[in-house]
Amino acid sequence: MYQETHTRSVVKAVSWRVAGTLATSVIVYVFTRRLDIALLAGGVEAVVKLAIYYVHERIWDRIHIGRRPITPAVLWFTGLSGAGKTTLSIALVDELRRRNLRVEHLDGDTIRHIFPKTGFSREEREEHIKRVAYLASRLEKNGVFVVVSLISPYEASRDFARGICENFFEIYLSTPLGECERRDPKGLYRKARSGEVKDFTGITAPYEPPKKPELTIDTSRLSIEQATRDVMAALRKYL
Amino acid sequence: MYQETHTRSVVKAVSWRVAGTLATSVIVYVFTRRLDIALLAGGVEAVVKLAIYYVHERIWDRIHIGRRPITPAVLWFTGLSGAGKTTLSIALVDELRRRNLRVEHLDGDTIRHIFPKTGFSREEREEHIKRVAYLASRLEKNGVFVVVSLISPYEASRDFARGICENFFEIYLSTPLGECERRDPKGLYRKARSGEVKDFTGITAPYEPPKKPELTIDTSRLSIEQATRDVMAALRKYL
Numbered sequence: 001m002y003q004e005t006h007t008r009s010v011v012k013a014v015s016w017r018v019a020g021t022l023a024t025s026v027i028v029y030v031f032t033r034r035l036d037i038a039l040l041a042g043g044v045e046a047v048v049k050l051a052i053y054y055v056h057e058r059i060w061d062r063i064h065i066g067r068r069p070i071t072p073a074v075l076w077f078t079g080l081s082g083a084g085k086t087t088l089s090i091a092l093v094d095e096l097r098r099r100n101l102r103v104e105h106l107d108g109d110t111i112r113h114i115f116p117k118t119g120f121s122r123e124e125r126e127e128h129i130k131r132v133a134y135l136a137s138r139l140e141k142n143g144v145f146v147v148v149s150l151i152s153p154y155e156a157s158r159d160f161a162r163g164i165c166e167n168f169f170e171i172y173l174s175t176p177l178g179e180c181e182r183r184d185p186k187g188l189y190r191k192a193r194s195g196e197v198k199d200f201t202g203i204t205a206p207y208e209p210p211k212k213p214e215l216t217i218d219t220s221r222l223s224i225e226q227a228t229r230d231v232m233a234a235l236r237k238y239l
Numbered sequence: 240m241y242q243e244t245h246t247r248s249v250v251k252a253v254s255w256r257v258a259g260t261l262a263t264s265v266i267v268y269v270f271t272r273r274l275d276i277a278l279l280a281g282g283v284e285a286v287v288k289l290a291i292y293y294v295h296e297r298i299w300d301r302i303h304i305g306r307r308p309i310t311p312a313v314l315w316f317t318g319l320s321g322a323g324k325t326t327l328s329i330a331l332v333d334e335l336r337r338r339n340l341r342v343e344h345l346d347g348d349t350i351r352h353i354f355p356k357t358g359f360s361r362e363e364r365e366e367h368i369k370r371v372a373y374l375a376s377r378l379e380k381n382g383v384f385v386v387v388s389l390i391s392p393y394e395a396s397r398d399f400a401r402g403i404c405e406n407f408f409e410i411y412l413s414t415p416l417g418e419c420e421r422r423d424p425k426g427l428y429r430k431a432r433s434g435e436v437k438d439f440t441g442i443t444a445p446y447e448p449p450k451k452p453e454l455t456i457d458t459s460r461l462s463i464e465q466a467t468r469d470v471m472a473a474l475r476k477y478l
Binding site: 008012023024030032044049053060068104115130138143 | 341343
């Protein structure tokens, strides 16, 4: 959010004057064929109109006609560990920032890092998901695009998120378990198989796939670039 | 956050033209004393400059000179139950909104209502305070003024909040316990005294007063109006 400073209005007035006075002098010259009158009229106009332009700008700063408030959305990535949520969401955040939008990335792992006491039982996960959803909804309400990357395995808490956000856009990364386990970027599947990590989604804890996601992407079939393009195309109505 | 639409630029161009052409015609008339030349010059100028003005506006939409980004702050009210946190924070939110700022009010009771499982043990309270602080910091980072009203009795978690926010402004409501208990707006002091409510700050749980708050207000000595004025005066550098 910006404030139009008085300096900006003054600089705009001067910049307009250069363009405007030049045009006026040419026009007056064409009609009178007298250079002295053309230049004098231009000169007087320049001084008088600088003041009028400045006042005009200040008045318009208070008028909201044609200032379109940006309608943000909550872009919620759900899927198994290793499905590509973080990778894809970072690419999406970059794309949105490039369009001069305010964007906040809420990544499950990052938030858990700040709140290390959050556990992995069903109840604790549901509370965690709901808290992230609440955070997302407050940001969205204040004009921020929110990209969430969170396993969020439970339908109920994702529905809670959908309910409290204005424009909820669920992107289900349907990358198959086998492919996710093969990638195993954090070595967690190995630890889950050996029993070292408990309550691991897809292995020892359930994942409830979304019934009606706004978009489904299988990252075993698409490059990151293609997947990002697909998401951006689907989001066109918000941009 | 707003986008300057093309419509806005067109409407501004027309509105400027009315002011500008009137001035030009008068100036040309003063120099030539010929009404026909004055009106004709004004007419031609109007058409040519409409186009130039529109282009001028679109170019300036891409220039950021003199657009001052608003520096928001986190205004954190701490104090006993009944000290006046919610009342004062609502008055403050109104004042800030009146200045066309983006404002979010994070009230402890409201958030607990959404997350009813949050308990009142020291550990649970500290986690709760930290979560609210994290939420506040994300909003602040995205240009939103955040008003927090939360008993937040523990120095450590308030320090956590101070640490993660950019502009942290702590307002300690030092209203004495006796006065808070006399007010007892929610009947909680009575319940705490009878043992019906446990871990109640000031009675059966500690309150650690801030060591260096940005502002201290005793609402037993000031009206809401006066207290709001004091807060607004102290916040002048952010507004």
